[in-house]
Amino acid sequence: MSGAPEFTIEINQNAYIPMGGHEVHAVAHIRASGQPVGVSGGARGAEVIMVDSSGSMDFPSTKLKAAKQATKAAIDTLRDGTLFAVVAGTGMASMVYPFDERLVPADDRTRKEAKREVDKLRARGGTAMGQWLLMARRLLEPHTDAIRHAILLTDGKNESEREQDLQEALDYCEGVFVCDCRGIGLDWRVDEVRKISTALLGDIGLVKEPADLAADFTRMMENAMGKSVADVALRVRTISNARVKYIKQTYPVIDDLTARRSETGPNAGDYPTGSWGGESKHYHVCLEVEPDEVNPHGRRRPCQISVVLPDGAGGIELAKAGVFAEWTDDEELSTRINQEVAKVTGREKLANAVKEGLQARKDGDEDTATARLVQALELANEAGDEHTARLIGRVVEVEADGTSRLRNNDEAEMELDVESHKTARVGPPGA
Template sequence: MANFSKSNVPRFSVDVYQNEYLPEGGREVHSIVTVTSTGGGTTGGLPAPAAAVVVMVDCSGSMDYPPTKMRNAREATAAAIDTLRDGVAFAVVAGTHKAAEVFPGGGRLAVADAATRARAKEALRSLEAAGGTAIGTWLRLADQLLAPADAAIRHGILLTDGRNEHESPEDLRAALAACAGRFTCDARGVGTDWEVQEVTGIASALLGTADIVADPAGLAADFTGMMETAMGKGVADVALRLWTPQGAEVRFVKQVAPTVEDLTGRRTEAGPRAGDYPTGSWGDESRDYHVCVRVPAAGVGQEMLAARVALVLPGRAGGAPTTLAQGLVRAVWTEDMAASTSINPQVAHYTGQAELAQAIQQGLHARKTGDWDSATAKLGRAVQLASASGNADTAKLLSKVVDVVDAAAGTVRLKAKVAEADEMTLETRSTKTVRVKK
């Protein structure tokens, strides 16, 4: 383990968990990299970093059904505004088939204080439900508003209640590609008429969180929690940098806790044999990453450094990057079968959690398409994995979709009738994991 501290950023540490022993001819090295950040945000006694936030509120016509939905959205946005600390730059955007500035207007951000918070909440009264849904336009306006802000933390909160019907999927993908790396964004679907993959896709692309708020009455508490988390961030744009030796290749890099997120395809080159994987912004928190490296074959008794894992903060104005923490992944070849066949508990646990997420998604897809046998098998496997790993929250969500006959064996029966909110909640939260018991 290594760590590094700088006066104006949280302290980071890296712990590597692996079985470093390979049999003769073995080439695949797995490790779980635990990254922990402490002393950041508003809790560590450091000055809070400059932050800018844009709240995007769905104001499409469907937000009027029922009429309480729009009122709940206004109240939730007001609660989020109340949670802003003084000095944070912010704006509110109304989203329909186009994006409109609600507050402060004029293509700029306001600076939070008692007066601007009061004026912003007054401006929310003008929010009315009418029009369609083109989420890409909302994101592009948020990007335009956040771009000039001299803020380390740039964050969006997006609420939608419907499908993205007034622009093409390509338009949304292009908007996400344009915004990726420029700000993070939490996305929420309210009610049950929205598309899970759209909302989770937005959060994934912009390194934020996704969730369902099935009952609009729960929006205020959810928005407050999201804004509190955003206000607790201490540093942004942190990259997980992987260096591998000559002849080695990175098979995959996945975040596996608190949620499963495959980062493999997001690599950007960072010098000879090194690549950066984005992790977004950090407060006081800990996350786990599963790193798999394929190394050149070697003989018994040989050992090598399979990878160096570092947390890196990019330099300001083209300056040199700062290494916040680093850890080492090793490979040692042995003829001791007991040593080389042992699976590290952390690696085993998170391999199961990643399979759990996949089994849920495949099972629900099979259920929607009427493939009952496949749905039963996949959701049964999900129940088995959730039970074995102690993922009680996911097990509880699964029990609303299947009748569990034997959790340990994965024996289930599909329920004939499932509430849409229960099915969508399970799908939206399928990537949430539990941490391995140390």
């Protein structure tokens, strides 16, 4: 695996469990020492840029103009030899460059030709993101030896196909490529686009100002160019009387992976982590473990966590570490919470409070919305998360006497919804 990063795993966990307890919490810090952006090595890149070209992109016209500039900036960021294509998304998907359904290597000629075709884009028709994704899959699927990545830009709701159509497209695309998503303006649905980014292990972002889109596309493409190994899995093996209750990615974004387990053997399952370069990702693993009746105070290893590159039946193990359990009747020991576990669980509570508060407001339950968002504000302040606290403060106002009320700010609600699942703003756990 020439050019692939080296992986390490550091486990932070609550060391002791009270007698009769069953839950073991651990945070796995996984780090990959990769190559800097722009340095060749590892697998070849394969990129598809999906640009919303529906009629709404002309209202105002600055959106389509910005989308063109951003797409051209992303094309300029492609390394020589990277396979790529540009797709126009309306109520269907159509090739912008090249003209037939295939990827072409990036070089001076193809970049110039692609940018010339992007300039010809016109806004028309509806929005069917499932069709865009299926086109991206057809383009990327043959290139199994490449780091397969896509960018999806939209400004509206997925009104030209059924919700079931989008879900079926996602099921078909899952595991084939990673997709980063961006919404421009305030007329798109965060839950709809997040469904795409979550299923395809990508990022989601709100671009408030069209003028900021080119810089954002450049950053996304630079990040994609820094990847050097694809389809990495987190493998969790448990002993016979232990099981995984849940597993969540907690950095750089919060994402529940529990339902995405694929069985790989007795008491072993893989969870997808996407493509890697030089970066860190962190995971919260919660186990349910039955105490040992013969040796109730003994220290045991109910779980082994490893980073695996799937390859045939067993895969290639890149790093591994153990999770341990020790029962005690010493209350001081059993109530001692590991600092990293506390940070992670606190951040999860914060994200849940924001999610429930925003949903309650959409449902017209302003009392619940206010209570949950005030709770989220308190959690953000306790965690020292000034960025999230500032976003929440634009949605709910707390007076000096403790009274609170919701503000009317659609843009702030959308930004809070997008940003609340991200943890990069406050730095990685352990920093």
